[in-house]
Amino acid sequence: MANIMVRGAPSKEETTLEWVKLVSAELSVCVHPAWSNNVFRGVQESLNSLLFRYNEDLDGVVLAYLDLKIPSSKAKILCGLSPYFRVNLTAKLLCFSPKMGMLLEGKVNKIAEDYIGVLVLGLFNAAIGVSDIRNGFHYLEEVAHRSWVNKSEKHVIKLDSIIRFSVKSVEEKDEFLDLSGSLMSGETEVKETVHELIRWTLYLSWHCTLEPISWNFTKVQVPVLNRSDQIA
Amino acid sequence: MGMEVEAVADGNGMEDSVSPIKQAIVRALMAASEHDTTEYDKLLLEWRDLRIEDPESNTFLECRLKALSQAVSYIKERDHEELLSYVLGMSLWMHSPEVSNSLAEFLINLAFVNGGCLIQCLDMLVRNFLPPSSGLPIFIDFFSRRAIMKGMPKEILMQRKSEHMGRKDSTMHCLHMALRKISELVPITVMHLRNIVLQRMPHRIVDKEWNALYMENMLRLEQDAKGDYIQNQMLLAVVDRLIQIDVEIRWEDIVKEDDSSKIFVLDMEFDELLDDVEANIGPGSEAQQLAGVVRDSDGERRLSLCAVADKMDILMDMTLQHLQKCVEAGRIEQVFSTLMASFQSTILDTYKSKFTQFLIFYVCSLSPSTVGDKFTSLLCEILTSPNRAPNTRMSAAAYLASFLARAKYLPLNIISSSLKRVVSWCISYTPRQIETKGALTVDAGVHGVLYSACQAVMYVLCFRMKTLLDDLDAREMLYKLPLDDLLRHSLNPLKLCLRSVVDEFLKQATAAHLVNANLSSEVNRNIDALELNTFGGINRLDMFFPFDPYLLRQSDRFIRPNFIFWSMVQCPEDELSDSDIEGNENEGEGLIASEAKGKLFRESFERPGSVELHSMEDNDSVTEDEDDLEGFEISMNRMSLTPGDLVPSHFMRARALKSPLPLPAKLTPEVLQRYSNSFC
Incomplete structure (x- = not known):
């Protein structure tokens, strides 16, 4: 982290999801001299250290970086023990930045008597404790599966359901986010399908998690992320 | 409150x-979250x-664990720190299987619900890779820990080792x-997991049992x-750990002291020695010895x-076995590419x-035509790549030579x-500096890569010439190789390559008419003249053949069937068999020199690895009696290609003393000088 600096104020673009932002940022990255024959790759290696960690300057967790551009072919060599050189670049960073009260969507991956576990973007866990589940829902344990059922609203939350829930708290610990959710608000619900952007981000982040080091970000096709743009 | 139900009934009553x-x-x-801690304190007291x-x-x-795992959503890591530290301080090895399972269940729930506790939970599980009785x-x-604080001696805990080991399988199952x-x-x-596992890894000097168990857990995790x-x-971490221990084994540790009797001590019964070792080994005893806590007066170093x-x-054996499993599971490509990454880094x-490096040797043996090919091409690529550091390229040459020669x-x-590929690269080699032909510096430091490459070619041919000549295609290729040009290169490669390799190569090549018959004598004359000035100087190429015979007894079972020992090598001319070489050697040497050399050879068997050879003989299925073992050792020794000197006898002494032995990492002239004084 220390070798990456965000210069100036990053400009945020909204996406179709309130809690995913596309941030255009000017960065300067200190690259180890070992990468001098392949600066681009060196920059990528450095940027990989940003992934999935909370970054204060960007106010979010970096999911991916896109549109990496190094405008100048010159870089300043820093004095010090080893001659790192500072490369200025611009990039678009896809950030996950949930805030209290926002409505997130995620997939249920654990049901217990005590809580419902949700995975957001296939990567971030959020737990909804029993005290944050609104009245009307009750826990049902059957032979094969467990579920939380709301008979009056006709909601059934079971494994692999897609649910929309509100963020109760967001805490950051050692650069990692800890989310807890709530089903108190009436806007929360069980959804039929997952938002297309989520599907895309999910795909992206899964590849990143599995092999953050070898993942080649230049290969990713960048979809246009406009509010009006609904991907079928 | 919970105390009323202290006496819990059987099975059904549990729920x-x-x-x-x-x-x-x-x-x-x-x-407690509301700062009213009376009940919480009672809980802690329990x-x-x-x-x-x-x-x-x-x-x-x-x-309590079952109850807690149904109440995880109420646990806040800040408000309930103390309770968490108690529960997360528990060990899966200490309690009944039911308790361990409930504990595991609790951890899963906690890690899931409370992201802030995730690292603590993982750390707790990783700390359970070893039982508390490891000490x-x-x-x-x-x-x-509480009991120890209250005065229980630590030994009592350590005595529970056998009990803990008895439930190893179920504990590891639960843990993983x-x-x-x-x-x-x-x-x-x-x-997180990788960092935690690396951070908790016991130090390499910790007793083998615990190192092995921890590694077993790592491999299980991998699987x-x-x-x-x-x-x-x-896998990378496992290889790194192996390397760490590998470099610790240094032959000169045995002989560092001036005490020349130590050399002969090695001839004593190793079974006895090992018994002593076993007796002294408690958990961590090795570490204690090194830390000076326990002073073992005599031969502590050796032990x-x-x-x-x-x-x-043990670690190699485990890793090789694991690799075998991976390959059986069809993961050879993945494992191999990881090994290659580790190899290069x-x-x-x-x-x-x-x-x-024998991990790679073994994996290649499981699919020679694919991964074996990849490995050799990688080595060739490194050797010929101008972007790499010269040392790396020379090292690649040594690996290539040794691999091609030894992999059956x-x-x-x-x-x-x-x-x-290597020969054509050598031929096209042009020195960077513009130098006139006469003024080329014959210097291993400047042209080291070329010399290593030449040496590699000769070394491989020493082992494989007969086999290659027996095959029609290979034979044709071999005769087309511009070997004459290579050896007469203006940088004079023969001068700096190892004498034993050069001699053996020239002998075989001349016999097979691969090189001009004059070359041999010409070269000899040349070298003799040069040797007076340069032999033993800094210019000499370092000797290192990574796949020299494998000296660890137990894990040898994976390597031996695929290995070409020097004794198995047939020379193009049958009359130049092993016995003749040996004969030549003895004739050529002065009496004193041969004695000294003989002893040095013996020393070379008595390297740490061969200590194993003796010590583990009894329980090994390869039942070799003393004679066989000796034969094996001699063949091993030949492996490192020291036989066949045709140099005038007055050089022999110097050669014998300076001739590099296969294994020792650093063989300084001083050490050897001390030897020769005690021998002669």
Whole structure:
């Protein structure tokens, strides 16, 4: 982290999801001299250290970086023990930045008597404790599966359901986010399908998690992320 | 509140007894979050006062853990720090299987619900890779620690080792089940797990038993893991650990002291020695010895060395077995590419690593035509790539030479194409500086890569010439190689390559009419003249052949069937068999020199590894009697290609003293000088 600096104020673009932002940022990255024959790759290696960690300057967790551009072919060599050189670049960073009260969507991956576990973007866990589940829902344990059922609203939350829930708290610990959710608000619900952007981000982040080091970000096709743009 | 249900009944009663406890716990937890800690304090007291020797304690713990895992959403890491530290301080090795399972269940729930506790949970599981009876501070659980603080001697804990080891399978099953579940449910786990595992790894000098158990857990993790990432990371970490121990085994440790009698001590019964070692070994004894806690007066160094070799053997055996399993599971490509990454980043540049590289040797043996080919091409590529550091390239040359020469399973076409590639690179080699032909510096420092490459070609041919000549295609290729040009290169490669390799090569090549018959004598004359000035100087090429015979007894079973020993090599001319070479050697040498050399040879068997050879003889299935063993050793020794000197006898003495032995990492002239004084 220390070798990456965000210069100036990053400009945020909204996406179709309130809690995913596309941030255009000017960065300067200190690259180890070992990468001098392949600066681009060196920059990528450095940027990989940003992934999935909370970054204060960007106010979010970096999911991916896109549109990496190094405008100048010159870089300043820093004095010090080893001659790192500072490369200025611009990039678009896809950030996950949930805030209290926002409505997130995620997939249920654990049901217990005590809580419902949700995975957001296939990567971030959020737990909804029993005290944050609104009245009307009750826990049902059957032979094969467990579920939380709301008979009056006709909601059934079971494994692999897609649910929309509100963020109760967001805490950051050692650069990692800890989310807890709530089903108190009436806007929360069980959804039929997952938002297309989520599907895309999910795909992206899964590849990143599995092999953050070898993942080649230049290969990713960048979809246009406009509010009006609904991907079928 | 929960105390009313202290005496819990059998099986069915469990569920009923859990729910009141759960309610009590939930109340206590909630109240504690509101800063009313009376009930919470009572809860803590229950845990603190628990005596685990008490048979009731198991039911107590099981109930409470079950209740807690149904109340995880009330646990806040800030408000309930103390309770968490008690529960997370428990050990899976100490309690009944039911308690361990409930504990694992609790951890899974906690890690899932409370992201802030994820790292603590993972750390707790990793700390359970070893039982508390290992005696290593980090791995001692909460209850034992309390008992020790109250005055229980640590030895009592360590005495429970056999009991703990008895439930190893079930504990490891429980442990890895929990880890697997957590990684499935919480994807971010992969970002932490590697660091935690590396951080908790016991120091390499810790007793072999614990090092082995920890590594077994790492390999298990590798096997269980779903994603490539953690698999690769574990394998890399395992290889790194092997390298660390590998470089620790240094031959000169045995002979460092001036005490020349030590050399002969090595001839004594190693079984006895090893018994002593076993007797002294308690957990961590090795570490204690090194730290000076326990002073073992006599031969302490040697014993610990023996133990290090033993440790290496066990770890290698385990890793090789694991690799075998991976390959059987169809993961050869993945494993191999990880090994290659590790090879390039660590093994290749490690100065004279002795055993670790055999992992690659073994994996290649399982699919020679694919991965074996990849390995040789990688080596050729490194050798010929101008972008790499010269040392790395020279090292690659040594690996290539040794691999092509020793790997029995390699198809001939791979050998011949690699040779062709290296030779053509050598021929096209042009010094960077513009130098006039007469003024080329014959210097290993400047043209080291070329010399290593030449030496590699000759070394491979020493081993493979007969085989290559027997094959029609390879034979044709071999005769087309511009060997004459290469050896007469203006940089005079023959001068700086190892004498023994050059001699053996010229002998075989002349016999096979591969090189001009004059070359041999011409070269000899040339070298003799040069040798007076340069022999033993800094210009001489370092000798290192990574796949020299493998000296660890137990893990040798993976290597031996695929290995070409020098004694198995047939020379193009049959009359130049082993016995003749030996004969020549003895005739050529002065009496004193041969004696000294003979002893040096013997020393060379008595390296740490061969300590194993003796010590483990009894329980080994390869039942070799003394004579066989000796024969084996001699063949090993030949492997390193020291026979066949045709140099005038007055050089022999110097040669014998300076001739590099295969294994020792650093053989300084001083050490040898001391030897020769004691011998002659």
